[in-house]
Amino acid sequence: MSMWDKNKVGCILLDKKLAQPCNKGDKRTQKPAWDELKCTKCGLCYLFCPDAAIKENADGFFTSDVDYCKGCGICARECWFGAITMAKEG
Amino acid sequence: MDRFAVFVPRLLPREECFLPDAPVSCKGCGESLAVRLVYKALGDGLIRKGSWKVPWKQSVPELKGQDTGDRFSPSLLRLPKADKQVLSICFDNEACVGPETAGTEFWKKNMPAVAVAEGVAYVATASPGYPFDLIEKVKRAYAAPGDAYIHILCPCPVGWAFDASLAITIGKLAVDTCIFPLYEVAQGTCLMSVTVAKPRPIKDYIKFQGRFKNFTDSDMEELQKMVTIAYARLSSSTQQGEQKHG
Numbered sequence: 001m002s003m004w005d006k007n008k009v010g011c012i013l014l015d016k017k018l019a020q021p022c023n024k025g026d027k028r029t030q031k032p033a034w035d036e037l038k039c040t041k042c043g044l045c046y047l048f049c050p051d052a053a054i055k056e057n058a059d060g061f062f063t064s065d066v067d068y069c070k071g072c073g074i075c076a077r078e079c080w081f082g083a084i085t086m087a088k089e090g
Numbered sequence: 091m092d093r094f095a096v097f098v099p100r101l102l103p104r105e106e107c108f109l110p111d112a113p114v115s116c117k118g119c120g121e122s123l124a125v126r127l128v129y130k131a132l133g134d135g136l137i138r139k140g141s142w143k144v145p146w147k148q149s150v151p152e153l154k155g156q157d158t159g160d161r162f163s164p165s166l167l168r169l170p171k172a173d174k175q176v177l178s179i180c181f182d183n184e185a186c187v188g189p190e191t192a193g194t195e196f197w198k199k200n201m202p203a204v205a206v207a208e209g210v211a212y213v214a215t216a217s218p219g220y221p222f223d224l225i226e227k228v229k230r231a232y233a234a235p236g237d238a239y240i241h242i243l244c245p246c247p248v249g250w251a252f253d254a255s256l257a258i259t260i261g262k263l264a265v266d267t268c269i270f271p272l273y274e275v276a277q278g279t280c281l282m283s284v285t286v287a288k289p290r291p292i293k294d295y296i297k298f299q300g301r302f303k304n305f306t307d308s309d310m311e312e313l314q315k316m317v318t319i320a321y322a323r324l325s326s327s328t329q330q331g332e333q334k335h336g
Contacts, residue, residue: 028117043099047221048258050115050123052106072118072247073255 028071030086032064038083045075045084097222103130118254120245120261121181123218128167128179128242131228169232177231177238183246197316202241206275211236214274214283217243219261223283227274234276243270251300260298267295268321273328280328292317 032045039061046054046062053068054075064075076084106126115122167179180201205213212234216224224242231238245260247253252260264270267290272283292314296302305313 041100043102047099047102048123050119050126050257052126056104070117072257073253074118074258077255078258 028069029089030071030073031066031069031089032071032073032075032084033087034061034063035083035085036061038081040081040083042080044078044080048074048078050074102225103133105130105133116248116254118247118257120218120247120257121183123257124181124216124224124242124244125167127218127221127224128228131225132169132232171232171238175235175237177240179228179240179242181242181244183244183249185246185249202239202273202275205239205241206278210239212238212274212276213240215241215243215270215272217261217265217270217272218245219258219263219265220272220284223272227283230274230276249301251303252298256298260295263290263295263298266290267292267317269295269317271321271324273324280324282325282328285325286321289318289321 041060051068053065054062055065057063073086076086169177171177202213202215212231214227216227231240245257265272265284268286274281
């Protein structure tokens with residue numbers, strides 16, 4: 001299937017993304033790391049992420065999408081169980 | 091049993107209607123989180139019916155102090171409902187900041203009170219620190235007959251000068267110190283969403299924020315007095331509602 005076959009009639013974009021996705025996570029200095037022993041899969045980090053960068057994986061745990069995470073640290077502060085730590089990037 | 095509700099983040103709809111792909115927000119943006127929660131409450135079908143193609147927010151000149159630029163100013167989202175009714179949501183980041191407003195003393199305009207006086211059918215205040223309360227209020231405002239107005243206090247790490255990870259904490263502290271009480275006015279009946287039995291001192295809210303670094307102790311006492319009077323006046327005119335924590 002060629003590229004233009006995937007488009008809708010009239011090239012209408014139904015998702016609200018840009019034509020070229022831009023990675024906003026380039027400039028972060030920290031990234032969250034989950035401790036799966038402490039995590040209770042409550043989903044509070046997912047709720048409080050301003051950039052919708054936290055996704056659920058197949059096991060039910062949550063991970064951050066490196067393209068969109070800006071490293072603000074809200075998830076680490078709001079986690080009730082202290083399961084998230086901010087690791088230095090790089 | 092309808093007074094009981096379950097607040098589980100896992101059970102929220104996973105569909106992300108607001109994906110800020112373009113670089114519109116700074117890190118830890120409370121406004122971005124508020125927009126995301128509002129669109130989570132309304133769902134995807136409503137947004138296509140609504141006005142996504144026009145700019146998703148407009149500046150509110152009534153809340154702006156001086157020319158602080160459009161990027162950081164409080165903004166308004168308007169969604170059409172049935173019968174020419176409008177749901178207006180104000181994302182207030184209190185952006186009366188900047189060198190030109192330093193030293194001036196003014197209190198921000200009480201927009202929910204203006205909306206109540208104008209006869210808007212449903213008026214509510216919300217904070218991203220209490221996300222389920224915000225989602226419930228947006229749903230209720232959309233279902234209410236007549237116009238609706240929601241005022242959301244959005245902590246702004248850049249404008250208020252605090253650490254980005256504290257955005258939710260500041261949003262909760264604004265409610266706990268009674269400087270931004272959460273209430274809703276439906277058909278002229280005011281109902282407190284979160285009843286604060288023992289308000290925390292206003293210093294807890296202020297000490298995190300760099301925008302108040304010029305505050306002296308006398309300023310703090312004056313602000314504490316104003317907040318106490320305003321909260322007493324508000325709670326005397328309300329019914330005590332059920333306590334909802336997010």
